Amino acid sequence: MLRLPRFSYLRPGSAAEAAQLLAEHGSQARLVAGGTDLLPKMKRGQVEPEVLVGLGHLGELRQVRARDDGGFDVGAGVTLSEVGAHPQLRAAYRGYVRASALVSSPALRNAGTIGGNLCVDTRCNYYDMSYEWRQAVGFCMKKDGDICRVAPASATCRAIASSDTAPVAIALGASVVLVGPEGEREVPVASLYQDDGQFYLTKADDEVLVSLRLPKPDGWRSSYVKVRSRDSIDFPVVGVAAAMKMTGPVVEACRIVLTAVGPQPLDVSGAAEALLGRELDDAAVEEVALQAAKPARPLDNADLGYVWRKRMTRIAIEQAIWEARTTSSTTSSRPA
């Protein structure tokens, strides 16, 4: 079987200490939470840290706290399963909870954390392969090489943003708290990512994500629609988060964020302006979906074919809008 390479494991006493250790060890070091993303990648030689700074044991990262302003702080070390089982989160942030429940499989959700999910590596089927395979096809710029195999003319890596929870967090207007050697700062989840599959996070390497700050629900309803081959395990090949605020049947505000259609989650809420101040109907939703899907740029680096994935973006947007509208907390999953 594939073996883990050798590494040192450090056990910091706090998130702040973890940040210190990261700063000390520089590019040799990596944070590990549930390890469900990182460890398989280490086995395949996609990342080769010599030092792992563990977060799993830190109680401070494992809290879900109701804030006075009506929002919630979810610790980065809270597992995806714990989010799914949390009654208040379930009631207030339906789309977010749904997205966390659709990540991989039950076993992986028991280990995988929400912080790890927000920071999960971008994916590409030229990259998520063993060292020997990548050597055979030719290394690419994300690791060990200098060109992009999918889009050879591209100056940047086009690996796919694959977090299921990030688009919903963005649609809800959430932010994250980062702790670095210099202290703490809060940034919107939307600005945590950039359009580069290699350097997909904007945070500094020595910053630890300590919590996700979900704003007060304030009438926002959210949904998440995920497209993939197998509902039991697969990463998204298209993901759509929608958040909507309604007055009666009239749409007051609507945000739409796409994932898995490019290197970063795409906020396409602009296209949803056509819905504001009116009731939803098929024609309007179809038109918005058509516009909102335009920036999606799936490439031949995931399964199911990029033409089909582009087509599905539109369909998934429609579905996400309709699902966000419904008030029941048990919306169906795709296919409707």
Next chain:
Amino acid sequence: MRAATTEPDRDPSPGGELRLVGKPLPRVDGVAKVKGATAYADDIELPGTLYCKFLRSHHPHARVLSVDTSAVSSITGVAAVLTGQDLPTKYGIMPTSEDERALESEKVRYVGDPVAAVAAVDEETALAACRAIRVEYEPLEAIESIEQALVPPVDEPIHDYGGPANIHRLAALEFGEVDDGFARADHIREDLFFFEGNTHLPMEQHSSIAVDVGDQLTLWSSTQTPHYVHRTLSRVLHLPMGHIRVVAAPHGGGFGGKTDPFSHEIVVCKLAMLTGHPVKCTLTREEVFYAHRGRHPVLMWVRTGVSSDGKILAMHFRTALDGGAYGSYGPASMLYTGALQTTTYDIPAYRFEGVRVFTNKAPCGPKRGHGTPQPRFALEVHLDKIAEEIGVDPVELRRRNYVKPYTRTVNWLRITSCGIEEVTDRVVEASGFTRRTRRPGHGMGFAVSSYMCGAGLPIYWNNMPHTECVIQVSRGGVTLSCGATEIGQGSDSVLATVAAEELGLWPNDIRLVTGDTGLAPVDLGSYSSRVTFMAGNAVRDAARRMREILTGVAAEKMGCSPAEIEVRDGKVGELAFEDAVVAAQERFGALSTHGSYTPPSNLGGSFKGAGVGPSPSYSYSAAVVDLDVDPRSGELHLNKVWLAHDIGRPINALAVKGQVEGGVYMGLGEAMMEAQAYRHGLHKQPSMLDYKSPTFLEMPEVETILVETIDPEGPYGAKEVGQGPLLPVIPAVASAVHDALGVWVDEVPVTPDKIMRALDAKAKGRDGRFGPKSFPDVPYPTMVKVAPPDAAATAL
């Protein structure tokens, strides 16, 4: 499950009522497997074991200019390194295609081809050593498709035999007057189909461990064919067979993926001989994708002429197989794509042209259904299209052409028991196929198929039995030895049940020594659905002989005739089984009986190529698939599958149901998503996350219906179930999609993407079809015309 009842009046067992055969009993290996107590090859730990890793080619096609292992010797923990020079003898499962070496020293032919191997104290060290080996390659043009393989190569052909271009094998056979049949036809239809390759995906990765002590080399391996591995080791290692023992360790699934002798099996033996230590190799999942020997991608063209009432008058079937880099079972696989069309339908005139080409991909070979799922998909969908064209119900069209029991096909295959009518009736009835109500997006598809109960001929020419068995009885109990190999399909349970049935014991009373070339007599292996039929017969004969000895002695003691002695519930007449054994030993000394099985010699024809297809019997399956398709996305939702199978008679009804469900599952995976796809000469997704195979969420309910035809030659009337039930599932899925949306996807897998492309074509006013558009020019040889069997031979 609707298990059919046994019919005592047709019961061929002389003992009267069957106590165990046919009952849904737990498997003899079940508890250990569920508890995790079974030791698979990778679980075997011997003191001082070294671990082996391979250096594999990262070029699809290249000359090996040099292999420099000098950096390896300085790595602590390395015990030995092997290159192609150490194992120069070629081998291959088919005597006509011995084209592999355990390690290639002249040329590599696919990404993953083994070049060097290292034994070290642990896998990490062995891997590091492999990475320290320097290989100089001269890359050659990579052959990536059937079409490319048929034209002269830019550099050189992949192999130095076969040809022209990269052709491995060709066949052209004609049975009956085909042109005449087409001339008389009222309707003629031609269709093109493509079946993408896919792989077995056993849960257990191949693993082998060898030890060489006291002039005896022993290999434990996840192999379905210990006997063929035994022969290959003798040849490649230049050791007499008497000094080699191959043991098939318990399997976590085979499906045909462990039927070739493999490089890692030979290499661990050689390393064990060199180092004096046990040496183990367990392939990584990625390496299992390279070991492959899975389903061939096949391009197919079929032309059929029918009368106005839908009776088939002539058929011409062409296939082109992408064989990958080596021969493997390829010559047989190619002939299988043309052999079994006639075992379901009475085709009075039949022409088959086949070609297998070499390409620079992992070698293809036998996977569940070996060479027949691809043409079965094409044939069944083709018949659906004919039915639609001439306005006949698809089930009715098939019924009008079904073969009859006890006949001989135009290509000389002997048909005996045949439940094709019954499986059709039962599956149509249970599913409500003909009386369904229509709703948008909903579809149902129907298909039938048949499969062999063991190949009529062995893989290498010999006149010995195909299977042999010995039963020993003593104070120590009953020991049954037979080379038959348990690969998870339940063969151990079948053998134990048969012996227990005859000896009046329980299956768990029988100690089994199976899959062991040193301690058990030869059985050819677990392939071609042969074990229940062949080894079952051998065990029954051996057990009956033992029963005769015991009843004879008991009758003497009791002063009655042996015929009056009942053997049941641990008793032989009035004697406890153990006391009967003591009495027999007092009389005869050591007690052992034997049994063997050789298929009859009149199963097929005598033309060249006639060795592929004959079998002592054929199973029959029919499937109905019920699904919904979303017309906007092309995504499938399976509702239910009904599968009726002519099992002859189940030996263990529960195990049979398990095989049916497993076959349906595998068929659905192939139909919907599985693809051993390549890009830039490289396997596109060699991991279990990326190679999409269905999981429990995709698996619908399966209703298994067993039909009993009590085969005259199978043990207790039993036939095969390991492979047949997969076959009708794939065309039934394509047919159901057509039923739902009115489009045909003539290419497997039937993915959402292809469904949408067929719908797009239809929306634009074109043919609502997705599939291949042409069949390449193939330099087929001169047609071999075979006279069909005459009327006297036809009616058996």
